[in-house]
Amino acid sequence: MGRHALASPRRRKLPAVAAGLIAPAAVFFAVGGDFHPYPAEETAKPAAEPPAEQGPPCCMEIVAAPGGGSTAAIQTVGLSAAQAQPSTASRWRVINIPQLLPVGDAPERGLQVKTILAARAVSAAFPEIQDIGGVRPDALRWHPDGLAIDVMIPNASSSGGIALGNRIVAYALKNAERFALQDAIWRGTYYTPDGGAKSGSYGHYDHVHLTTKGGGYPTGGELYLR
Structure with missing residues (x-):
């Protein structure tokens, strides 16, 4: 048969076996790039920088x-x-928005604006007070003109009443400029904003008398602030 003799059955069998082994391997490597037994983790990306918070100011x-x-x-x-x-x-x-003072214990009809302010402020600062006198007939002009109030002290002769009256006088003197305070009278002593105190026959043992410089009569648009 010469050079064109047919290959023996044994020689044909080896390439067939090799082909049977190579084909699955080729399929495996061809698919292996996309096949994973577990999901692939994505490459971590740096988190975007959050916008700078507007922190506490300087x-x-x-x-x-x-x-x-x-x-x-x-x-x-x-x-x-x-x-x-x-x-x-x-x-x-x-x-800090100042709060409005509510109407206090004094009847305000006929009182001038600084006197109203003093009456409302005392009522708010001393809830123990239940009665404040305002305009009334008098030989002196302070009450008739709406320039004075009488802060009535509960149990005025007791140690607690005396202490309360003392605190109200001290409060009025501390706020003298705000109230346009002219004077205070309590238990026979006449007090003035400049620190003066004269003891004598001034009376006023059951109430604290406060006189202001008035400031004019209300027009209806006033705001009385704490």
Whole structure:
């Protein structure tokens, strides 16, 4: 048969076996790039930087009414380095809005504005007080003109009553400028805002008498603030 003799059965069998082994392997490697027994973990991406928070400002302005008055004052309060963030230059304004004083124990008809303010403030500061006299006939002009009030003291002769009257006098003198206070009278002593105190036959053992400089009669648009 020469050079064109047919291959022996044994020689044909070896390539067939090799082909049977190579084919599954080829399939395995071809598919292996997409096949995983467990889901592949995604490559971690750096988290986006969150926008800078607007932290506490460098300082705060507190707007308040000193001494309960209606005139506003601004106080700047500095913050520590831990509290303040240099990335912000904003300022916070914390506003303390003064509260309105409710009508107190005094009948306000005929009283002038500073006298009304004093009466309402005393009523709010001393809830023990239940009776305050205002306008009434008198030989002196203070009560008839709405310039004075009488703060009646419960159990005025007791140690508790005397202490309460003393506190009311001290409160009125402390707020003398706010009330436009002219004087206070209590247990025979006449007090003035400049620190004067004269003892004598001034009476007023059952109430504290407060005289203001008035400020004019109300027009209806007044705000009485704590």
